[in-house]
Amino acid sequence: MKKGLSYLILVILLFVFTVDTRAQLIQKAEDIINSVLNDSVADGTDTVSVEERYRQEVERAKSMEQQLQEMKLQQILLRSELDNALNGSRMADSLRMEEQRRSIDSLRMLTQGVPVLVEGDTLFVLYAARGGYSAYDRAEMARDMILKVGSDISLRRDSVSMLDNDGYIDVMYGGRVLVSVTDKDALWMGVPKQELAQRYMTVLSAKINDLRDKHSLWQLIKRAALFLLVIVGQYLLFRLTNYLFRKLRRRIIRFKQNRLRPVFIRDYELLNTRQLGRILIFLSNIVRYLILLLQLTFTVPMLFIIFPQTEALAMRILNYIIEPIKMVFRSIGDYIPNLFIIIVIWLCIRYVIKGLKYISSEIENEKLKIAGFYPDWAQPTFNIVRFLLYAFMIAMIYPYLPGSESGVFQGISVFVGLIVSLGSSTVIGNIIAGLVITYMRPYKVGDRIKLNDTVGNVIEKTPFVTRLRTPKNEVVTIPNSFIMSSHTVNYSASARQYGLIIHTTVTIGYDAPWRQVHQLLINAARSTPGILEHPKPFVLETELQDYYPCYQINAYIKDADNLGPIMSALHQNIQDTFNEAGVEIMSPHYYAGRDGNASTIPEDYLKAD
Numbered sequence: 198m199k200k201g202l203s204y205l206i207l208v209i210l211l212f213v214f215t216v217d218t219r220a221q222l223i224q225k226a227e228d229i230i231n232s233v234l235n236d237s238v239a240d241g242t243d244t245v246s247v248e249e250r251y252r253q254e255v256e257r258a259k260s261m262e263q264q265l266q267e268m269k270l271q272q273i274l275l276r277s278e279l280d281n282a283l284n285g286s287r288m289a290d291s292l293r294m295e296e297q298r299r300s301i302d303s304l305r306m307l308t309q310g311v312p313v314l315v316e317g318d319t320l321f322v323l324y325a326a327r328g329g330y331s332a333y334d335r336a337e338m339a340r341d342m343i344l345k346v347g348s349d350i351s352l353r354r355d356s357v358s359m360l361d362n363d364g365y366i367d368v369m370y371g372g373r374v375l376v377s378v379t380d381k382d383a384l385w386m387g388v389p390k391q392e393l394a395q396r397y398m399t400v401l402s403a404k405i406n407d408l409r410d411k412h413s414l415w416q417l418i419k420r421a422a423l424f425l426l427v428i429v430g431q432y433l434l435f436r437l438t439n440y441l442f443r444k445l446r447r448r449i450i451r452f453k454q455n456r457l458r459p460v461f462i463r464d465y466e467l468l469n470t471r472q473l474g475r476i477l478i479f480l481s482n483i484v485r486y487l488i489l490l491l492q493l494t495f496t497v498p499m500l501f502i503i504f505p506q507t508e509a510l511a512m513r514i515l516n517y518i519i520e521p522i523k524m525v526f527r528s529i530g531d532y533i534p535n536l537f538i539i540i541v542i543w544l545c546i547r548y549v550i551k552g553l554k555y556i557s558s559e560i561e562n563e564k565l566k567i568a569g570f571y572p573d574w575a576q577p578t579f580n581i582v583r584f585l586l587y588a589f590m591i592a593m594i595y596p597y598l599p600g601s602e603s604g605v606f607q608g609i610s611v612f613v614g615l616i617v618s619l620g621s622s623t624v625i626g627n628i629i630a631g632l633v634i635t636y637m638r639p640y641k642v643g644d645r646i647k648l649n650d651t652v653g654n655v656i657e658k659t660p661f662v663t664r665l666r667t668p669k670n671e672v673v674t675i676p677n678s679f680i681m682s683s684h685t686v687n688y689s690a691s692a693r694q695y696g697l698i699i700h701t702t703v704t705i706g707y708d709a710p711w712r713q714v715h716q717l718l719i720n721a722a723r724s725t726p727g728i729l730e731h732p733k734p735f736v737l738e739t740e741l742q743d744y745y746p747c748y749q750i751n752a753y754i755k756d757a758d759n760l761g762p763i764m765s766a767l768h769q770n771i772q773d774t775f776n777e778a779g780v781e782i783m784s785p786h787y788y789a790g791r792d793g794n795a796s797t798i799p800e801d802y803l804k805a806d
Contacts, residue, residue: 310385311336313376315343315408316508320400325381327365339376343401346370347408357402359394366394368401375401420503427503431496435489442485449477494518528599535597546590550583577635630677631660639680644689645757648675654758668761688757696729696753699764703771704745709780711738711746717778718750721770727763729753 310322311332320343323332330338357375360367366378376397383390410416453474460468468476498518501511557579559565561572635658640646644655646665651673653665663680665673691697705714715736722734734752741747750771754763775782 313339313343315340315347315404318404320404321397323376323382324385325379327377327379327381335376342373342375343404344408346373346375347405347411357398357405359398366390368394368397370401370405424500424503427496427499431492434492438485438488438492442481445481446478449474449481453477532599535599539594539597542590542593546586550586553579553582553586571638573638573641574636577632581632627661627677630681631658634658634663634677634680639685640687640690644687645760646688647686648680649683651675688760692755692757696732696755697757697760698751699728699754699760699767700749700751701764701767701771702739702747702749703775703782704742704747705775705780705782706745711748713778713780714748717774717780718748718771721774722750722752722767724770724774725752725763725767727754727756727759728767729755 310324312319312322313336314320323336323339326332327335357368357370360369364380367374368376368378378390378394378397380390383393386393388396453470457470457473459466459470460473498511498514501507501514556565557575560567560570560575563572640655642655642658645653646655648665651665651667653667653671653673655663656666656672657664660677662674662676665675667673688697703718718736719734722728723730728734729752732753734750737749737751739747739749750767752767754760756763772782
């Protein structure tokens with residue numbers, strides 16, 4: 198624009214100067230002729246000779262010729278100045294263009310052009326702004342205009358033309374400007390402006406003809422027919438799918454009646470044939486719904502893609518379907534290395550646990566003996582070590598789990614840990630007590646123990662509770678924390694190692710010799726089943742009351758589980774032995790006057806005497 202304006206100003210100045218010079222010469226000649234005529238008329242006489250007049254006219258002519266030469270010289274100088282100014286303007290324009298070209302070359306690798314996309318096809322790329330519109334705005338306006346023109350069937354096919362304006366070229370279609378090509382566009386593309394406009398015109402003409410073909414009436418009829426065909430095909434496909442699954446349902450029912458067998462886990466019937474049949478039918482319905490959904494997933498985008506107006510929506514729907522699937526497979530592929538690490542960690546921990554289990558079983562069976570480590574510690578120690586190894590495995594695997602770095606996953610982990618820590622104080626106390634009891638070894642499974650007032654055999658030890666079966670076949674559950682705070686009597690441990698001493702006390706009057714009483718009690722103990730011969734039973738006189746002394750018989754037994762029956766048999770033998778010896782048992786307090794009253798010994802024993 199500036200370059201053309203400079204040329205116009207120079208031409209106008211040159212023309213004005215030339216016209217002004219000619220007008221001055223004509224005016225000068227008219228003045229000379231008028232002055233001669235006036236002089237002739239005014240004189241009226243021949244006072245001035247012809248020679249004088251001729252001489253004056255010659256001098257005037259020389260003066261006029263000199264003035265004319267001066268004016269020509271001034272015209273030549275002015276033209277030279279105008280040529281110099283024009284050359285300077287051209288040089289400045291050339292330098293400015295070169296500077297713009299260098300600037301564009303330096304930005305070419307950094308600046309991303311804006312493509313003109315029409316139905317997914319890139320026609321050309323715009324880099325430069327024009328007027329108040331950026332390259333993006335120009336690309337959007339060009340795309341909208343091309344789509345508008347392509348859908349207008351009233352325009353002729355060969356209506357694309359170029360209009361050369363001052364500084365830019367418009368590529369037009371039927372009086373509508375599709376895109377304008379500027380000098381900067383040509384610099385960005387590295388080709389002359391005319392050639393670039395010709396390229397754009399060729400590309401736009403082909404694209405518009407293609408759009409007109411797509412939006413023609415015949416194409417619309419074909420698309421409508423294809424739309425109906427797809428709908429009919431999908432309907433028939435639905436009918437076929439439902440028919441096939443109805444046949445599958447009937448086959449499942451026949452299979453359930455004839456061949457299907459219940460599922461057993463050992464002796465427990467987990468699922469009967471009726472339940473299995475219902476599960477199979479439910480799974481078949483799920484598969485049917487999935488197949489129908491899959492069909493709709495492909496049919497709906499196909500219906501939208503038939504018409505150009507909804508083709509973009511169809512591609513968007515397909516992206517909604519395909520992108521999640523791609524994301525899932527991509528995530529699975531990216532997770533394979535982490536999965537491999539998790540499998541390696543799990544295998545290592547698994548085989549370490551297998552090795553520890555073998556060692557613990559050897560220690561428990563007393564095939565492997567370790568000094569200071571009791572066999573009954575083997576299984577609890579193995580359980581503790583196994584728990585610690587699993588905890589260590591989880592700690593190692595945690596960073597490789599999917600989503601472990603997300604704040605939600607970490608927040609849930611912290612929340613669960615907090616809930617467990619707040620709500621399990623009693624549980625943790627029982628677990629710690631169970632561990633302490635295990636390594637204190639106050640009892641083991643099968644021992645006869647006494648906890649406060651509860652006597653029974655240990656039938657189960659868990660990290661939380663201990664269960665006893667009393668002699669009356671009552672199962673008592675006692676928390677481990679209660680056992681830690683109570684005293685425990687283990688009858689079986691003493692019976693196994695040393696022999697358990699059982700004892701009972703009788704009171705005999707002072708009239709019976711104490712040596713006889715001792716011997717009778719020892720004889721009664723020896724005749725009782727379950728009492729050991731060695732160590733021998735012995736008698737202790739514990740008290741000397743006002744009316745009788747107290748005799749305590751002590752005997753050793755090995756079977757603590759039969760403590761009740763042995764004590765009962767001992768009491769029976771004491772009565773029989775004393776009655777047979779004619780010694781009365783005067784306990785706890787028995788008073789009898791010896792004035793002929795009957796003896797306390799049963800009549801059967803007296804008749805035998």
